[in-house]
Amino acid sequence: MTSSGRTIVACLLGFSSATAAAFATHDGATERPSMPAAQQASFNRDIAPILFRYCAPCHRPGEAGPFPLLTYADAKARARQIAALTSKRFMPPWLPEPQELRFADELRLSDEQITLIQKWVEQGAVEGAPADLPPAPQFVPGWQLGRPDEIIEAEKPYTLPASGSDMYWNFIFRTPVDRTRWLKAIEIRPGDKRVVHHANILVDRNQSARRQEAESRAGFPGMELKIESENFDPDSHFLFWKPGTVPKPEPESMSLRLDKDTDLVLNIHLQPSGKPEKIQPNLGLYFTDKPATHFPLLLQMENDKKLDIPAGEKRFLVTDEFTLPVDVDLLAIYPHAHYLGKDLQALATLPDGSAKTLIHIPQWNLNWQAVYHYADPVPLPKGTTISMRYVYDNSSQNLANPNDPPRRVAAGNRSSDEMAHLWLQVLPRTSSNADFDPRMLLQESMARHNLEKNPADFEAHYNLAAMLQARGAQAEAIQNFELALRLRPQDATANNALGAALLAAGRISEAMPYLNAALRAQPDNFDAHYNLASALVSQDKFLEAIEHYRAAVRLHPDDANAEANLGSALAETGQLSEAKLHFRRALRIDPNHKLARENLEQINSDPKNLQQ
Amino acid sequence: MHRSSLTSQHLLSIFLSLAAAALLLLVLPCSLAAQKTALHLDGTPADPFLAASGKPVVLIFLRTDCPISNRYAPLLQQISSRYGAKVALWLVYPSRTSSAEKIRQHEHDYGYKLPALRDPQHALVTQAQVQVTPEAAVFDANHRLLYHGRIDDLYQDSGRARPAATTHELDDAIRAALSGKTPPPNAPGVGCYIADLE
Numbered sequence: 062m063t064s065s066g067r068t069i070v071a072c073l074l075g076f077s078s079a080t081a082a083a084f085a086t087h088d089g090a091t092e093r094p095s096m097p098a099a100q101q102a103s104f105n106r107d108i109a110p111i112l113f114r115y116c117a118p119c120h121r122p123g124e125a126g127p128f129p130l131l132t133y134a135d136a137k138a139r140a141r142q143i144a145a146l147t148s149k150r151f152m153p154p155w156l157p158e159p160q161e162l163r164f165a166d167e168l169r170l171s172d173e174q175i176t177l178i179q180k181w182v183e184q185g186a187v188e189g190a191p192a193d194l195p196p197a198p199q200f201v202p203g204w205q206l207g208r209p210d211e212i213i214e215a216e217k218p219y220t221l222p223a224s225g226s227d228m229y230w231n232f233i234f235r236t237p238v239d240r241t242r243w244l245k246a247i248e249i250r251p252g253d254k255r256v257v258h259h260a261n262i263l264v265d266r267n268q269s270a271r272r273q274e275a276e277s278r279a280g281f282p283g284m285e286l287k288i289e290s291e292n293f294d295p296d297s298h299f300l301f302w303k304p305g306t307v308p309k310p311e312p313e314s315m316s317l318r319l320d321k322d323t324d325l326v327l328n329i330h331l332q333p334s335g336k337p338e339k340i341q342p343n344l345g346l347y348f349t350d351k352p353a354t355h356f357p358l359l360l361q362m363e364n365d366k367k368l369d370i371p372a373g374e375k376r377f378l379v380t381d382e383f384t385l386p387v388d389v390d391l392l393a394i395y396p397h398a399h400y401l402g403k404d405l406q407a408l409a410t411l412p413d414g415s416a417k418t419l420i421h422i423p424q425w426n427l428n429w430q431a432v433y434h435y436a437d438p439v440p441l442p443k444g445t446t447i448s449m450r451y452v453y454d455n456s457s458q459n460l461a462n463p464n465d466p467p468r469r470v471a472a473g474n475r476s477s478d479e480m481a482h483l484w485l486q487v488l489p490r491t492s493s494n495a496d497f498d499p500r501m502l503l504q505e506s507m508a509r510h511n512l513e514k515n516p517a518d519f520e521a522h523y524n525l526a527a528m529l530q531a532r533g534a535q536a537e538a539i540q541n542f543e544l545a546l547r548l549r550p551q552d553a554t555a556n557n558a559l560g561a562a563l564l565a566a567g568r569i570s571e572a573m574p575y576l577n578a579a580l581r582a583q584p585d586n587f588d589a590h591y592n593l594a595s596a597l598v599s600q601d602k603f604l605e606a607i608e609h610y611r612a613a614v615r616l617h618p619d620d621a622n623a624e625a626n627l628g629s630a631l632a633e634t635g636q637l638s639e640a641k642l643h644f645r646r647a648l649r650i651d652p653n654h655k656l657a658r659e660n661l662e663q664i665n666s667d668p669k670n671l672q673q
Numbered sequence: 674m675h676r677s678s679l680t681s682q683h684l685l686s687i688f689l690s691l692a693a694a695a696l697l698l699l700v701l702p703c704s705l706a707a708q709k710t711a712l713h714l715d716g717t718p719a720d721p722f723l724a725a726s727g728k729p730v731v732l733i734f735l736r737t738d739c740p741i742s743n744r745y746a747p748l749l750q751q752i753s754s755r756y757g758a759k760v761a762l763w764l765v766y767p768s769r770t771s772s773a774e775k776i777r778q779h780e781h782d783y784g785y786k787l788p789a790l791r792d793p794q795h796a797l798v799t800q801a802q803v804q805v806t807p808e809a810a811v812f813d814a815n816h817r818l819l820y821h822g823r824i825d826d827l828y829q830d831s832g833r834a835r836p837a838a839t840t841h842e843l844d845d846a847i848r849a850a851l852s853g854k855t856p857p858p859n860a861p862g863v864g865c866y867i868a869d870l871e
Contacts, residue, residue: 335746426833
C-alpha cells in the first residue's frame, strides 16, 4: 500500500471508530451532534470552546504542551494531529473511565466533542464567523496562587541528557523555616515543563534522603523513594504536579505541618527531548496561621510480594483487600504501577453490600500517572472493603515493556521493576472519643493486614510496634520491635526503637545492647546517643552519659532537651560552670524549658557554687 | 486487405499514444521543477540530488515544534557521523512558516551539524512520499526511492514509546543503498502530520 493511501485509511478509521462510539452511547439511536447535521463545523463556534477548555491550559507558551493551541492558525497547523490524537483519547490525557463517583477537573472529551473535531477536519477545518469566537482563555502568569511567602530553589541544577530512556531525579530542598509553620499550599515549578512528566514531593522529617546523595546537595537518581520516619507522623497530603496542574490550597482545617529541619524531597520524572535540558525546580510555600485541626492520612494498599511476573505473561493479576476499621471520607486516589501495568482498578464494597468503582484505568500509561481528587468526598463507613485489582502485561505486545525480549519481572524500586500500589487519601470521621486518634487505628490495622500478607514484612512489624507503643501496649510493642529486628538485625532505627521501648518499660540493662547496636550501625544516630545517655544516667554512669549527650548536641545543636540533660549530667559530676553553659543554651532554644531553668536556679542559689 | 489495413491502423494508434505518454513524462518533471522546489536556508533553490553526484541521498523530514522528531536529534546526528561523506544527508523542514532563522536556531538548540533545507512547497515531501515528521527517505545512487518511513520503531503511536527501539529502518535502508542489498519494507512513521502544514 502506498503512503498516501495509508493516511487516508488511518483518518477514516479514526473517524469511523469515533462515530461508532457515539452511536454506541446513544443506544443505536441516530447520532445527534451538537449542531444541525447540514451545518458546517467551524473553529470559532465549535472547536475553540473545546480547545480553550481542554487543551490550552498546557498548550500555551511556557507550559508543557509542545506547541500552542490558542488560535485558529495554531489549530489549523495541527488539524489532523488533533483529530487523530483526540479520537484515540491520547489527548487530552485522562486515564480513568467515566464512573459514578466523579473526579475534580476531569479532562475527558465526550464522544460528541471528538466527533465534532473529526467533522471539522473532514470539512476542511474552516475558521467560521468572527462573532462566534468565544473570549480567549485567561491564565494567571507565573505562580498560580500569587507570590509565595517563601520561594526555595533546588541548590544544584540537574542536566538531563539529550537522549536515552526516561530519567527519575530527586532534589532535596532544605526548608527555610526556623520554627514549626503551617502550609496551606506548596506550588511546584518543576523547571522546563516540556521534559518534566510529573513531580511528587515527599516530606522527609528525618533528613533521611540526604544519605542517598553521592555528592552533598546535588540530588540523586531513583524512581521510588523510601523516607524514614521515627515517630508516628504519617503522610497526609498528596503533593503532586503534572502538566496543567493548577495548585489548590488545602482546606483551612487541613494545613500541612512544616517543621524546622524538615526536608522536602522532589521526585521528578523526566523524558529526554533531543537536547540537553537543565532542570532546577522551585517550590513556592504559602503559609497560614491556622494549624491543622483535621488530619487526613495516606493509606497505602499494595501487594508487591505477589509481583513475580513470568516473561510473556499477558494478564497477570495482583490484588489486595483492606477493610476499614473506622468511618472515613475518601478524598483522593493515586494508583501506581510501572511500565507493565495494564488495567488498574479499585473498588469499594460497603457494609450494606453495595459496590462502588473508586477508579478504573483500562489502559494504564505511567507517563500520565496522576493523583485523582474526588469532586466530593466519598463517605466510606467502617467495615467497607477496598479492593485493588491490577493486571500486568509482560508480553512483547506491551510496548512499554522495558525488557526486549520480555523477562521475568519482580517488585522493586527501579523503573524496570514493577509495583502494585494504591494510595488513598482518607479523612477519618471524628468520633466523640476525642482523645483517640483514629489514624492510629487505621495504621495499626494496615500494619496487621500487611503482616497477614507477609509475616516477614519488617516495616509492618516496626509500624505495628510503634502504634502499640504509642497507645501504651508496651509488651506487644516490644515483641513486634523484636520481630522487626530479627528480620533486620543491623537496622539502626529498629535497634534504637527497641532500646527506647525497653527503657520506657524500665528494663534498662536489656535496652543498652540495642542502643549500642544502633550506634554501631549508624554512629550519627541522634536518638540512639540521647537514649543511651539517658540509660547511662539511670545507672549513674555520668561520665559515659556525658560523652553521648555531647554527641547528641553536636548532631542536633538546637535540641533543648539534649542541652539540658548534658547540663544535668555535668552538674552530677561537679562540672558546674560547663553545666550552667548548657542550661543557658537550653533556655536560649526554649525559654520555658523547666529542667534547665530549675537546675540553673539551683546551682546559682547554692552559696557553695558562688566561686564557679 | 481489410485485415492488414486494420492492423496497421491499430499499430499506429498504439504508437501515437505511447508518443503522447513519453511527451507528457518529459514535460511534467520540467513543469514541476519550475513550480516547486526546495530551498537552501539562504533562499536559493535547492536540489539535493544534483549535489549528491552519484551518492545515495538521505532526506530526514523534521518540524521545529514536533516533540517526537526533536527526540531523534542525537540519533540522527550519530547516523550522519556513521556514514559521513558516503551519503548526502539533508534535514528537510516542510513547514511553510518556519523561517531560515528559526531553523538555524533549532539546529543550534538540538546540536545538529547537518545541512538543512526548507521545503515549503512540499516538492521533496511529494518525491519522498513522506507523511509525518519524523520520517526519512533513502534514495540510491541512481536516485531511486528505496525506502521511506519511520527512522526506527521507538514509537508505536503518539505517547506510546518503547524504552528503546527494536528495529532500525533508516540505518538498514542506508546500508542497503550503499551495498545494493534489499532495503527494509516501508513502515509508517509516528509523529506530526505534514499534511497539516498545507
